[in-house]
Amino acid sequence: MVPKITVIGSLNMDLTATSAKRPAAGETILGERFETFPGGKGANQAVAAARLGADVAMIGMVGRDPFGDELTQVLRREGIRTEHIGRAGTSSGVAVIQVVDGDNSITVIPGANFQLTPDYIGTKRSVIAESDMVLIQLEIPLETVAAAAKCCQEADVPYILNPAPAQPLSREVIDQAAYITPNESEAAILFDDIQKALKEYADKLVITKGEEGIVYSGGRVPAFSVEPVDTTGAGDTFNAALALKLASGSPLDEACRYANAAAALQIGFPGAQAGMPTNDEVISFMRQNGQNPL
Structure with missing residues (x-):
């Protein structure tokens, strides 16, 4: 069965x-x-999940x-359900990205993303309840993140918390997450x-951990040796791929290896x-690098 993934998060235009x-200075x-590129951590994760074969809805x-x-x-062209994207009376979110030697630094102007309110999340309980996995990031208000986490808990739907951009979080939000990345x-x-x-x-x-790969309680997954062109969106691709495999019933170690390969492919563009x-493409890449894509 095709896993249903709902992404709750930001949509930005990347400059x-x-x-x-x-x-x-x-x-x-x-x-x-x-x-200019369409982006935002939420939209990026939605696109990545859709490309990998998930049935994706964006909130x-x-x-x-x-x-x-x-x-x-852009999301609609990727086959993503966009009827849950609202319109705010302010500018859309923008991310200003500086790329030097394939690495990036980013300034985000949230715009409409900060108009995504807990009340709006409350109107989307049905799409959350129908999901196999929910993806949440931190380019939206923290009270909205907490509301989304509560909706997931009440609907008994697991969610992946991608705590980016970095900021302190309540213990409750962390504890409610099925996975933290x-x-x-x-x-x-x-x-x-x-x-x-x-x-x-x-x-x-x-x-x-970038070039050092991935660490979790069960061990470590080494990074692939690839030449980065632009690391923007690597973490988003990783999270989407992880969500896809976990929602499909894969164990965490297998999901991490698959997600690691997907992210390695993404940074070449x-x-x-x-x-x-x-x-x-991910399966082919894993096989080329001597890995068994179970």
């Missing part, structure tokens, strides 16, 4: 500038390239502006002692969504 270095430099908020129109149309810096903000947290949240806490792979 990406590529340059040889980052400007210092007060400095003006010449860049190499400027591009979010955009503005009544051209960016809002385009962001919604911080990167290394986010984990340091959430937990005073990461080794202790890995034991406390066994089979639940998955930490992505500019823009968060451009390189998001299909399931067949």
